[in-house]
Amino acid sequence: MKPTIARLRNPLLRTDRSISPSPRGLEGTRAAFFASYGESDRFSRSVIELTRALSGRGYDVVLIRAASGGARAQWPANEEAIRPTIMWRPNVGYDFGSWAVGIDQFPKLAGREHVLLVNDSLVGPFGDIDRMIDHFEHSTADVWAATCSEQVELHLQSFTLGFRRGVLRAYPLNRFWGSIREIGDKNLLIREYEIGLSRLIDREMLTAESFIPVGLVGRGQINPAYDSWDVLLRNGFPFVKRELLREDQPAALRERIVAEVRERWEQDPMQWFEPA
Numbered sequence: 001m002k003p004t005i006a007r008l009r010n011p012l013l014r015t016d017r018s019i020s021p022s023p024r025g026l027e028g029t030r031a032a033f034f035a036s037y038g039e040s041d042r043f044s045r046s047v048i049e050l051t052r053a054l055s056g057r058g059y060d061v062v063l064i065r066a067a068s069g070g071a072r073a074q075w076p077a078n079e080e081a082i083r084p085t086i087m088w089r090p091n092v093g094y095d096f097g098s099w100a101v102g103i104d105q106f107p108k109l110a111g112r113e114h115v116l117l118v119n120d121s122l123v124g125p126f127g128d129i130d131r132m133i134d135h136f137e138h139s140t141a142d143v144w145a146a147t148c149s150e151q152v153e154l155h156l157q158s159f160t161l162g163f164r165r166g167v168l169r170a171y172p173l174n175r176f177w178g179s180i181r182e183i184g185d186k187n188l189l190i191r192e193y194e195i196g197l198s199r200l201i202d203r204e205m206l207t208a209e210s211f212i213p214v215g216l217v218g219r220g221q222i223n224p225a226y227d228s229w230d231v232l233l234r235n236g237f238p239f240v241k242r243e244l245l246r247e248d249q250p251a252a253l254r255e256r257i258v259a260e261v262r263e264r265w266e267q268d269p270m271q272w273f274e275p276a
Helices: 045-056 077-082 094-105 130-138 173-178 186-203 229-234 251-265
Strands: 018-020 030-037 059-067 085-090 114-119 143-149 160-164 208-212
Touching: 030 045, 030 094, 045 059, 045 077, 045 114, 059 094, 085 094, 094 114, 094 173, 094 186, 114 130, 130 143, 130 208, 173 186, 186 208, 229 251
Parallel strands: 030 059, 030 114, 059 085, 143 208
Antiparallel strands: 018 085, 114 160, 143 160
């Protein structure tokens, strides 16, 4: 018997989802798929402020919220003017799973001229993101990222990715996103999907560029988002990785980051994310 389409469909893309449309609709020329995870019934300040910043630059935001305990975060009523389209889904497949489900649900958005994939592993933005977005929108590359790393091998880091000229919806990237599976080991997921995406880009001779080049943040086996967070702040990336502010990090490191953010933007980053 010939397999049915349902049997062939990627199991991750068959997971339950619930959608609340944005009151503003999806009528723009730019789109952002925003992967978020949390068990709280509220969205963090980082999620709200990044949505505000992206909306201000003309991006229709689809916020894909994953939770394992059934919590359903609600958008604050006093921020209704910037409420994105929100999708709630089980916590399956990490951020790559959320992006894959969002792209599957809204394929037309994935085909727009400028499309961003972002997540809430970042705390911020503490300042405007115009310099970074301008760099993306003026890039001539097919695929763009805020940062890249030589850790393991040269690759684009996935917490902020950009795709131009509809390439996200076209082969081979549409096949890549349609093939995302649940991987329980985060390190394996990074190798398969984050590094795997850069390998695919190179193999298919697509062009790639990063906002902050690897030579600026340090070459070799380092992760710029962790090891060069201060360089990123100084060069127009107004975010820090959330993990750097967790209680299991050295207190001296957290204090340095808090002091740097307060000096630059008069913000306390410890108030910008949900508790673990």
